[in-house]
Amino acid sequence: MAQEDVKLLGTLGSPFVCRVQIALKLKGVEYEFVAQDLQNKSEELLKYNPVHKKVPVLVHNEKPINESLVIVEYIDEAWKGKSILPTDPYQRALARFWAKFIDDKVFLAVWKSVFTIDENERETNIKEVHEAFQFLEDELKGKFFGGEEFGFVDIAAVNIAFWVPMLQEIAGLQLLTNENFPKLYKWSQEFLSKPTIKECLPPRDPIFGIFKGRYESLLASAK
Amino acid sequence: MAQEDVKLLGTLGSPFVCRVQIALKLKGVEYEFVAQDLQNKSEELLKYNPVHKKVPVLVHNEKPINESLVIVEYIDEAWKGKSILPTDPYQRALARFWAKFIDDKVFLAVWKSVFTIDENERETNIKEVHEAFQFLEDELKGKFFGGEEFGFVDIAAVNIAFWVPMLQEIAGLQLLTNENFPKLYKWSQEFLSKPTIKECLPPRDPIFGIFKGRYESLLASAK
Structure with missing residues (x-):
């Protein structure tokens, strides 16, 4: 162009x-x-x-x-250049399926497992996150969801690699650890270590501060 | 193959x-x-x-x-043959956007505007359906969402053409009428009259009967 x-x-x-x-x-x-x-x-x-x-x-x-x-x-x-989705129609369909799965099943459940006061609701949401992560753990066949290189699903899952560890630290939860989902955890480390990804991530400390502030306000409001 | x-x-x-x-x-x-x-x-x-x-x-x-x-x-x-999505990347993105919009904003709101007992909740959902339909009304530029031929968005919207009229009749609602959304209503008539679509639609009477039964059970349970 x-x-x-x-x-x-x-x-x-x-x-x-x-x-x-x-x-x-x-x-x-x-x-x-x-x-x-x-x-x-x-x-x-x-x-x-x-x-x-x-x-x-x-x-x-x-x-x-x-x-x-x-x-x-x-x-x-x-734009030309490195492909984000695979070229094979079946692999493309799988990529779209898993990206949609992350949007539908992970985002809200993670959010509600952290930012909720009700203990039962929190447990329900943690269980949902774990169920979703188990599907992703089983789906990881290679280094990345995209195979040897990261692709559409990996990009969709950036929240799992970067945001989930922050949120679980703030709320003292065990959502994604090396113990409960070793393949997914290893994936997150590989993904975050890629230079392209590093350059795109926001600085951790201010984001952590914002979420921590929000979490503490929630706790305070519940007292 | x-x-x-x-x-x-x-x-x-x-x-x-x-x-x-x-x-x-x-x-x-x-x-x-x-x-x-x-x-x-x-x-x-x-x-x-x-x-x-x-x-x-x-x-x-x-x-x-x-x-x-x-x-x-x-x-x-x-499969080869008639294309369902447009070929231009921007038009493809728009098609995906509107199909997702229909999934996210129309299905549940229609369902909850019919199958609910609480009058306030029903009103809220009817309002949501109308807001969503207004966006679709404004988006319809030609005969179909896909232009002169129906495509991805039209197919995604089959529930609006075929299911919404049944559901609104059962519950006595005005969700999609010629008066409130003339372009969308006309679209639904054009779409349903296509031989390809007619051959794929389920028979109306049994589906109507099932939904009507469900609606009447709900009303009975509320008494």
Whole structure:
């Protein structure tokens, strides 16, 4: 393409935004990061994502794309370079299935196993996280979900590698450890050690601080 | 492919299964329909969809694919013939976005606006359905979501065309009418009149009867 204007509307610390950053980095796409304040949504965000009013939004030559997994597939199709999804239709279907599984079964369950006061609800959610992780543990055949190289499912799972360890530390939970899910744990270490991934991750300390603050407020409110 | 063994594990009356039937019909794929009893799940279903234990499951040469939209994309990629998704990356992203929107914002809200006893909850859900339909109304630029021919979003929206009119009749609601969403209503009529779609829809009367029975049981239980 002759002219490229690529903007990413995002927030620091969102695993959904991070997925898009990894995909752009993998393809070597230059882009402008436009930080959003979700407490005070910008005209730009409302214009480019009128349906969900959420980040990430990728704006490519003035055309907006929403929903992180939709954006990652778009990046894979719109730019040449390293493929993110496999080429075989069956492997592509599996990749989409597991990425959707992570969205449907992991995110909310992790969140609710940390940010909840009710002990029974917490236990239910921890159990759900463990069940989901067991499926992922069984699915990991090689070094990465994508095989020898990381791909669509690995990128979708960035929250498991980077965010889950922080959240479990804050709440004193055992969601993902080397003892309970050794393959998934090893995957997370391999994945996080990749230079491309390191460059896309937000700085740990401020994100940890924000979540810890939120967790402590929740505890305080329950007293 | 030299040998083709295609099975669809499904139930009569599921809009998710119907999506897959439409995609297979569009590609001219011959398949065996293996009816499932979800009250008494078969070995085959548990083997081929151990994660969700739900229909539809497409089994292509012994390889299972789950999740209706994932299956429809798989069918589009695995068989030649009429394309289901557009070819342009941006149009593909939009199609995936709207199909996901229908899954996330329409299904549950429609269900809960019918099968609920609490009047406030019903109102909230009707409002959600109307908001979602307004987005779809605004998105309809041509005869179909796919343009002059129906495509991925139209197939995803089969529940809106066929199931919503039944459900609103049973519960006496005005979810989709010519008055409140004229473009979407016209779309539903055009879509249902297509021979390919007609051949894939379940017979209306038994499905209507099942839903009506369920609705009346709910009303009776509330007295």
